[in-house]
Amino acid sequence: MSSRFPSSLLIVLALCLAVAACAGDPPDKEIQQAEQAIATARTAGADRYATDELKAADDALAQARTAVTARDYRLALDRALDSRERALNAGAQASANMATARATADTAISTATTALTAARAALTAAEAARPAPRTIAASKALLTEAETALQEARAAWEDKRFADATDAAARVSAKLAEIPQASDAPAPAARRRR
Numbered sequence: 001m002s003s004r005f006p007s008s009l010l011i012v013l014a015l016c017l018a019v020a021a022c023a024g025d026p027p028d029k030e031i032q033q034a035e036q037a038i039a040t041a042r043t044a045g046a047d048r049y050a051t052d053e054l055k056a057a058d059d060a061l062a063q064a065r066t067a068v069t070a071r072d073y074r075l076a077l078d079r080a081l082d083s084r085e086r087a088l089n090a091g092a093q094a095s096a097n098m099a100t101a102r103a104t105a106d107t108a109i110s111t112a113t114t115a116l117t118a119a120r121a122a123l124t125a126a127e128a129a130r131p132a133p134r135t136i137a138a139s140k141a142l143l144t145e146a147e148t149a150l151q152e153a154r155a156a157w158e159d160k161r162f163a164d165a166t167d168a169a170a171r172v173s174a175k176l177a178e179i180p181q182a183s184d185a186p187a188p189a190a191r192r193r194r
Contacts, residue, residue: 026068030080037087046090049097057086101162108169119176139179146175
């Protein structure tokens, strides 16, 4: 009877070693998939348009790597899969948010362009009424600042910085609102000769 005990102990040990060997592989493939999904999400603009979800994906990937170091491969697999899923969500979220930001910027730039064109025409008409030279000079300076802001808005749009483009377009409207109306400033009175 004592000779059977050691052989059953050997069988149990062999089974434990087999199970440990199967569970002992780190989830390298899943970690690589998570890394690729994060890189794709960044390319889609997630670092600007889905920052929270991208950060969660990065954090989960870091946790997966820490779990691999601790040889907790089950946790590493779980964290790697979570990271990949969050990165995929970040990519989709970034695309949707970017499209919305782009549409908002398009509208803001179009509105600013129309307002700037109208302001130029109004200034040309105001000059014909011969208002005070200071009024015209101040108006031209503000118009130049508005034009600069519109150029900044267009440059930001080209760089796909749509929030910056919207902000710059809003500055155009603010500058145009500061332009004094020609009718607001009295024309200089003619001096009488004695």
